[in-house]
Amino acid sequence: DVKVTQSSRYLVKRTGEKVFLECVQDMDHENMFWYRQDPGLGLRLIYFSYDVKMKEKGDIPEGYSVSREKKERFSLILESASTNQTSMYLCASSLLGAGQGFYGYTFGSGTRLTVV
């Protein structure tokens, strides 16, 4: 069974801390994504990556950075955590873009981050 694994289910961090959220997929997918989910706002794209060391900004990249040193691993970094970054963070991967045999995303279970 294919999997996207997020390293932590729950995290509590202090304001100003540097926070790393890790995501690993075992499907050899090219594309990986980081979303955050907030009530009333749905899922919003933070960053995505279409290849090792390649990254693109999503709709809300401010305050975040990413790293993809290996194909299977995509990390989200909160440079200096703030309370407005308290959210559910979801990692996803996909095989190809739509129109090229797109089969949708496989999501991880999510990391609930609380910044205090």
Place this chain on the structure above:
Amino acid sequence: DQQVKQNSPSLSVQEGRISILNCDYTNSMFDYFLWYKKYPAEGPTFLISISSIKDKNEDGRFTVFLNKSAKHLSLHIVPSQPGDSAVYFCAASDDGGTSYGKLTFGQGTILTVHP
């Protein structure tokens, strides 16, 4: 600017009846649409999709309808079951070979199916 909108935050239906979840979009470049289902404390899971060249796609109890002229799609669940109670997200892609399958999601609709 919310390009994909689900205007109903919640929907409540009786077991056995039809559930209809709606989604509107504004970007005419979207050419592929998907529905995801999410249970609490789990990631969303893919449910059903439709290409813009079609107006209907069916998979068991789930049917998605697409009205391109109205920029509207809907998900029908017949018959609804208590296990269908979840948050449903509509998503759209405007991939033309360059967007790497980037999806834009709606706000989600909480479906509750009562026994």
